[in-house]
Amino acid sequence: MNVNRRIFLKQGALxxxxxxxxxxxxxxxxxxxAFAAELGSRRDNKILIxxxxxxxxxxxxxxxxxxxxxxxxxxPDISLKAPSQAAGAEGVLDxxxxxxxxxxxxxxxxxxxxxxxxxxxxxxxxxxxRSHFESQxxxxxxxxxxxxxxxxxxxxxxxxxxxxxxxxxxxxxxSTTAITPRSLQxxxxxxxxxxxxxxxxxxxxxxxxxxxxxxxxxxENMYASAVDTVLHGTARESFDALGMLDKIRNGAYVxxxxxxxPNSPFGKNLRQISQLIKANVGLQVAFAEVDGWDTHANQxxxxxxxxTRLGQFxxxxxxxxxxxxxxxxxxxxxxxxEFGRTxxxxxxxxxxxxxxxxxxxxxxxxxxxxxxxxxxxxxPDKLFQNRDLAVTTDFRExxxxxxxxxxxxxxxxxxxxxxxxxxxxxxxxxxxxx
Amino acid sequence: xxxxxxxxxxxxxQQLHPETIDxxxxxxxxxxxxxxxxxxxxxxxxxxxERQAAKAKREExxxxxxxxxxxxxxxxxxxxxxxxxxxxxxTPTARLGKMLAAARSVSAVGQLQQAKLIRAADSNxxxxxxxxxxxxxxxxxxxxxxxxxxxxxxDDREVIRPHILGRFxxxxxxxxxxxxxxxxxxxxxxxxxxxxxxxxxMVTQRLRDQMMANGNGALAPEVPKVGDKKGGINENYGRExxxxxxxxxxxxxxxxxxxxxxxxxxxxxxxxDTGEFQFRPxxxxxxxxxxxxxxIPANGGMQDGETVLDILAASPATAxxxxxxxxxRFVSDDPPPALVDRIAGVFTxxxxxxxAVTEAILTSPEFLSSSDYNTKIxxxxxxxxxxxxxxxxxxxxxxxxxxxxxxSTMEGSGTLGRQQAVDRINKRPRQSLNWHIYDLxxxxxxxxxPTGYSExxxxxxxxxxxxxxxxxxxxxxxxxxxDVKFDAQxxxxxxxxxxxxxxxxxxxxxxxxxxxxxATRKVLQQTVVPQDGADKTVNPNxxxxxxxxxxxxxxx
Numbered sequence: 003m004n005v006n007r008r009i010f011l012k013q014g015a016l017x018x019x020x021x022x023x024x025x026x027x028x029x030x031x032x033x034x035x036a037f038a039a040e041l042g043s044r045r046d047n048k049i050l051i052x053x054x055x056x057x058x059x060x061x062x063x064x065x066x067x068x069x070x071x072x073x074x075x076x077x078p079d080i081s082l083k084a085p086s087q088a089a090g091a092e093g094v095l096d097x098x099x100x101x102x103x104x105x106x107x108x109x110x111x112x113x114x115x116x117x118x119x120x121x122x123x124x125x126x127x128x129x130x131x132r133s134h135f136e137s138q139x140x141x142x143x144x145x146x147x148x149x150x151x152x153x154x155x156x157x158x159x160x161x162x163x164x165x166x167x168x169x170x171x172x173x174x175x176x177s178t179t180a181i182t183p184r185s186l187q188x189x190x191x192x193x194x195x196x197x198x199x200x201x202x203x204x205x206x207x208x209x210x211x212x213x214x215x216x217x218x219x220x221x222e223n224m225y226a227s228a229v230d231t232v233l234h235g236t237a238r239e240s241f242d243a244l245g246m247l248d249k250i251r252n253g254a255y256v257x258x259x260x261x262x263x264p265n266s267p268f269g270k271n272l273r274q275i276s277q278l279i280k281a282n283v284g285l286q287v288a289f290a291e292v293d294g295w296d297t298h299a300n301q302x303x304x305x306x307x308x309x310t311r312l313g314q315f316x317x318x319x320x321x322x323x324x325x326x327x328x329x330x331x332x333x334x335x336x337x338x339x340e341f342g343r344t345x346x347x348x349x350x351x352x353x354x355x356x357x358x359x360x361x362x363x364x365x366x367x368x369x370x371x372x373x374x375x376x377x378x379x380x381x382p383d384k385l386f387q388n389r390d391l392a393v394t395t396d397f398r399e400x401x402x403x404x405x406x407x408x409x410x411x412x413x414x415x416x417x418x419x420x421x422x423x424x425x426x427x428x429x430x431x432x433x434x435x436x
Numbered sequence: 437x438x439x440x441x442x443x444x445x446x447x448x449x450q451q452l453h454p455e456t457i458d459x460x461x462x463x464x465x466x467x468x469x470x471x472x473x474x475x476x477x478x479x480x481x482x483x484x485x486e487r488q489a490a491k492a493k494r495e496e497x498x499x500x501x502x503x504x505x506x507x508x509x510x511x512x513x514x515x516x517x518x519x520x521x522x523x524x525x526x527t528p529t530a531r532l533g534k535m536l537a538a539a540r541s542v543s544a545v546g547q548l549q550q551a552k553l554i555r556a557a558d559s560n561x562x563x564x565x566x567x568x569x570x571x572x573x574x575x576x577x578x579x580x581x582x583x584x585x586x587x588x589x590x591d592d593r594e595v596i597r598p599h600i601l602g603r604f605x606x607x608x609x610x611x612x613x614x615x616x617x618x619x620x621x622x623x624x625x626x627x628x629x630x631x632x633x634x635x636x637x638m639v640t641q642r643l644r645d646q647m648m649a650n651g652n653g654a655l656a657p658e659v660p661k662v663g664d665k666k667g668g669i670n671e672n673y674g675r676e677x678x679x680x681x682x683x684x685x686x687x688x689x690x691x692x693x694x695x696x697x698x699x700x701x702x703x704x705x706x707x708x709d710t711g712e713f714q715f716r717p718x719x720x721x722x723x724x725x726x727x728x729x730x731x732i733p734a735n736g737g738m739q740d741g742e743t744v745l746d747i748l749a750a751s752p753a754t755a756x757x758x759x760x761x762x763x764x765r766f767v768s769d770d771p772p773p774a775l776v777d778r779i780a781g782v783f784t785x786x787x788x789x790x791x792a793v794t795e796a797i798l799t800s801p802e803f804l805s806s807s808d809y810n811t812k813i814x815x816x817x818x819x820x821x822x823x824x825x826x827x828x829x830x831x832x833x834x835x836x837x838x839x840x841x842x843x844s845t846m847e848g849s850g851t852l853g854r855q856q857a858v859d860r861i862n863k864r865p866r867q868s869l870n871w872h873i874y875d876l877x878x879x880x881x882x883x884x885x886p887t888g889y890s891e892x893x894x895x896x897x898x899x900x901x902x903x904x905x906x907x908x909x910x911x912x913x914x915x916x917x918x919d920v921k922f923d924a925q926x927x928x929x930x931x932x933x934x935x936x937x938x939x940x941x942x943x944x945x946x947x948x949x950x951x952x953x954x955a956t957r958k959v960l961q962q963t964v965v966p967q968d969g970a971d972k973t974v975n976p977n978x979x980x981x982x983x984x985x986x987x988x989x990x991x992x
Contacts, residue, residue, distance in 0.1 A: 056885070057885075078665075130691070131685065132675065132691065132694070133675065133679050133685055134885060134886070134887070135679070135680075135685065135885065135887045136679075136685050180876075180877035180898070180900060180901060181877055181895055181896065181898045181901060182895075182898045193898075193899050193900070194898035194899060194900050194901070195898075195899065195900035196877075196900055201900060201903060202903070203903060203906055203907060203910065204907050204910065204911070205907075205910040205914070205981075206910070206914045214962050214963065214967070215962070215963055215964070215966065215967065216963070217910070217963065217978055217981055217982060219963065220959055220960070220962070220963030220964075220982045221906050221982065221985050223959040223962070223963070224955075224956050224959045224960075224982070224985075224986050224987060225987055227955035227956070227958075227959060228953070228955065228956070228987040229953065229955070230987045230991075232813070232894060232897055233813075233897065233902070233987045233990060234987070236897045236898065236899055236902050237899075237902055237987075239899040240899035240900075240902045240903050243899055244903065293884055293885075296672075298622040298625075298670055298671075298672045299622055299625050299670070347668075348668045348669065348670055348671075349625070349626065349627055349629055349666070349667040349668020349669060349670065350622065350625040350626075350667075350668065350670055352622075352670070354670065354671045354672070355671065355675070387691065
């Protein structure tokens with residue numbers, strides 16, 4: 003792709019592999035190399051963390067419209083109680099007299115009150131297929147109809163913010179998933195690593211020799227000379243990452259400020275993203291996903307399946323916020339889901355596939371403490387197709403505001419990012435402090 | 437060439453009739469997996485016993501934890517996970533041991549996974565096993581969903597395996613009536629909304645009294661009041677049967693069709709005692725329905741669902757969708773549209789005869805032609821198993837407990853303490869084949885979304901996954917795959933290891949059928965042939981690891 007990366011690969015990653023011996027190379031042995039100094043110096047970059055709640059989360063149970071009487075009429079069994087003395091801990095955590103957090107999201111309340119977290123209600127895509135697969139595919143493509151785009155919107159974002167090629171990091175875009183999510187698929191390099199803690203080659207000492215006869219070098223050389231472009235590119239990214247990762251693994255990671263990540267894969271994902279941010283490896287875009295939101299049956303209210311999920315979700319995000327501390331000034335985190343769920347509960351105390359849902363935005367530059375968006379209400383005549391929460395904020399207005407104000411992507415690039423939609427700054431919700 | 441083609445044809449014909457192929461050695465091994473022989477009723481009762489025991493234990497622990505709690509948490513942010521109080525403070529190893537001891541029914545999944553691996557590695561009926569994998573993925577069921585951890589056993593045995601070369605309509609019906617599917621896509625719960633009458637109140641009250649008397653109070657149902665509204669339509673299955681199982685997402689159905697199909701299938705549910713399919717007339721919506729323009733008259737009862745199956749199985753959209761998916765699996769990620777249309781024609785003209793459809797694909801010039809051949813990247817399962825097969829390695833019985841560990845990590849993050857176990861196991865130097873496939877990104881029977889794994893093989897390639905493939909190559913040849921015995925001596929029997937060229941030729945012939953690029957061959961030579969003169973003895977383990985990790989071996 004460019005000379006500097008090739009040099010880095012050959013002098014950096016390859017050299018590191020040569021030195022490695024035994025299962026997982028020693029964590030610290032390269033910290034004194036010339037590259038280490040350069041790595042630690044990347045403090046200036048803006049960072050976006052995208053979290054996809056796969057399965058269509060019930061936004062009405064995240065940020066509860068306790069001031070809307072239709073909410074209670076539609077949900078006799080699964081509504082969350084309005085805040086009151088009687089409701090106690092089962093009542094929602096009031097935000098503005100009309101909306102309230104699900105009590106399971108209590109860890110996020112202080113961040114909302116400090117003004118670094120905001121919600122955007124009735125947000126989503128105009129697409130109405132109600133298919134998980136299609137809707138996720140389209141949202142991650144940055145479009146709302148057809149068969150999606152060839153690449154993901156985050157990958158195009160990387161193309162729209164050209165980095166100084168010489169400085170470009172193997173960790174510029176990282177997904178904490180086993181395979182590359184649709185959002186990051188495309189021409190720009192990105193990494194998909196489910197678990198950074200255990201990412202590495204674990205081989206016998208006798209084959210992990212330095213020089214051209216080492217097995218690790220053999221692997222790398224085979225892929226470097228392969229004409230198979232798909233595998234060639236993937237391998238180059240893999241070995242780049244291995245080299246760099248080796249330098250930032252520095253014993254056990256201890257989160258700062260007493261942050262406690264929950265014991266869930268998602269908690270671990272956010273912990274590792276935080277670790278990468280603090281290692282100053284040039285991370286710009288991070289992606290994590292969390293599933294379990296497809297609550298067709300017995301979703302519960304203050305207690306139950308959904309609240310348990312939300313509890314872990316909120317706790318992980320709050321831990322990241324606390325762990326990053328001052329670094330949050332460079333970070334924006336956005337949560338999304340393919341669609342919301344029916345306003346009316348179904349026959350199994352659950353909800354079916356709906357339309358609008360709720361997104362969160364969090365970070366130093368966010369004007370938080372507010373629920374953004376035009377609330378369409380849940381009155382029968384305001385519902386989308388007579389059943390679902392309407393969408394009053396297109397997901398691309400949220401993404402568009404973030405990329406234009408956080409990364410300085412010019413409005414002229416918006417059609418590239420979001421080909422089927424005309425992003426208009428006049429429609430931005432202005433949750434980002436200018 | 438003609439002779440070779442003839443050989444292929446004869447092989448294909450035999451594979452298309454797997455019952456004519458002797459596979460007794462493999463079936464004997466599978467027969468030893470006892471839980472796979474059990475009925476759903478037996479498995480369910482085992483599962484329920486365990487759930488009750490686990491629940492009682494958790495409650496006891498919660499009580500003792502509450503009793504020992506001293507002060508409230510200092511601040512909101514320091515709050516422990518909601519269920520931390522329920523987690524015994526054990527070391528990860530001790531907790532893992534307890535989990536295993538308490539989770540026998542979970543090993544039903546472990547046995548399913550093991551049977552799949554045994555058959556994939558050693559069965560003579562290879563086409564059958566590929567088709568079982570394809571159709572299990574098409575009618576995906578995630579064993580992490582409630583009772584499916586035991587009901588998937590019958591789905592594999594009675595729904596998928598007997599129908600893969602039969603009529604699509606029969607397979608579709610078997611799946612529609614599969615208790616595991618009814619639970620996975622929530623149709624078991626879908627019912628017409630109803631008003632509770634006195635009879636139901638009395639029956640439920642009696643049941644509750646009984647359960648309370650037997651000490652099962654925690655599981656006893658709530659007693660409804662006369663006049664309560666209960667039940668309602670659940671759209672999940674109604675949507676996925678059209679989007680995923682038959683018509684495809686562009687198959688021309690509407691949201692209204694989804695609701696109508698869901699109404700047709702109300703009452704198709706599962707008997708919670710026997711674990712068998714059951715139609716419950718009381719749950720069924722008896723009104724008239726209109727599905728894709730077909731009027732389904734009122735009071736059709738169970739016939740409504742059968743009619744929907746007829747409509748969907750006969751639709752040209754279904755023929756096209758199934759053909760596309762099969763061509764993606766067998767030919768290429770982007771199969772030629774003309775091929776897909778031709779196969780769809782076979783599907784339609786044979787009324788969905790899957791043997792004829794499979795045969796048409798496997799005898800197509802596109803399948804046999806070299807340009808489309810060798811283009812798909814192996815899935816993790818295909819990669820790992822092909823390495824086992826190509827090297828002539830033997831699959832042994834996994835050490836006690838290993839399978840259960842793999843399964844326990846699939847239980848989702850909602851369950852207590854799993855992550856510690858995952859962390860723990862990730863650091864293990866030895867793990868089972870099943871585990872490696874999990875790490876490569878394809879937990880067997882564990883794909884959460886109803887879409888199943890993508891048939892587009894490019895999606896399996898990511899930097900993380902590639903490194904895991906290299907790790908598998910190393911682990912296999914270093915005897916670190918706990919249930920696979922790799923034997924370099926027999927793989928290179930009769931070859932002088934100090935003759936590098938002969939060794940290389942033999943390895944490339946055996947493992948890659950001779951298909952290797954000059955560039956790869958050159959690197960292999962550089963890496964395995966000692967450069968410093970005197971001793972030219974090749975390390976066979978290293979050579980095999982390199983080949984399994986090579987770009988060529990990732991493709992099929």
